[in-house]
Amino acid sequence: MTTDQRTVLRTYTDAVHTAHDTLTALDQISGDGDFGDNIAEGLDRTAAALEKSPGEAPFAVAARIFLDEVGGTSGPLMGLLFQEIAAAFAAHDDDRAAWRAGVREGLAAIQRVGEAQPGDRTLVDALVPARDALDAGADVRDVAVAALDGARATADLRARMGRASYVGERALGFPDPGATGVALLFWSLATAEGHSPGDLADQLPSVDTAGTGG
Numbered sequence: 001m002t003t004d005q006r007t008v009l010r011t012y013t014d015a016v017h018t019a020h021d022t023l024t025a026l027d028q029i030s031g032d033g034d035f036g037d038n039i040a041e042g043l044d045r046t047a048a049a050l051e052k053s054p055g056e057a058p059f060a061v062a063a064r065i066f067l068d069e070v071g072g073t074s075g076p077l078m079g080l081l082f083q084e085i086a087a088a089f090a091a092h093d094d095d096r097a098a099w100r101a102g103v104r105e106g107l108a109a110i111q112r113v114g115e116a117q118p119g120d121r122t123l124v125d126a127l128v129p130a131r132d133a134l135d136a137g138a139d140v141r142d143v144a145v146a147a148l149d150g151a152r153a154t155a156d157l158r159a160r161m162g163r164a165s166y167v168g169e170r171a172l173g174f175p176d177p178g179a180t181g182v183a184l185l186f187w188s189l190a191t192a193e194g195h196s197p198g199d200l201a202d203q204l205p206s207v208d209t210a211g212t213g214g
Helices: 005-030 035-052 058-069 074-091 095-114 124-135 140-156 177-192
Strands: none
Touching: 005 035, 005 058, 005 177, 035 058, 035 074, 035 177, 058 074, 074 095, 074 177, 095 124, 124 140, 124 177, 140 177
16 A cells, blocks of 8 residues: 555545535534534645645644644644654555554554543544554555444444533434544545545435534
8 A cells, every 4th residue: 555645635635625514513513513614724724734845744744733723622633643644654664554553653642632432432433443454454445444433333422521521412323523534534545545435425424514604
């Protein structure tokens, strides 16, 4: 597997914009409703920064933008994931090894900061199955499917972390926005590599997006 980091991030940006209203609606159910805006804005700023500095490592730029400029809880956590992916690509010649190490270390960094565990209904619930699939040597399509399935499964979980933990059962039946956003990264990786697990519209949960804007 050879990764064009720019293509992956470009595909991810397009996917997030397509999913913006869904991500916003999910976050309005379980949080403060800004996740769609924050992640889309961070990716747009990353694209603009890469246009100005085409020689920089793409995931390193994404890490800097998300850690320094993106608000909300998920922005910095995504920044940690991008930071570890960037470090892994700098340390490994083999791209598969880089993804394996980057996701593993990114997950560890996120858990150190946020202390979330599998089953807490957070982005960790998409990252853990992606890490496990990578460690098992799965191809990028199966890694994406694992992450997407993990995100969907959060619909059956009651949140134990963050703002979503205060809404009780209101969010049951709807997947966590952060887990969904992370899963879209792996969908974008697989799609960029020519191994898409399916159309983006088929990967997004059904949720009423009326009135969310975007």
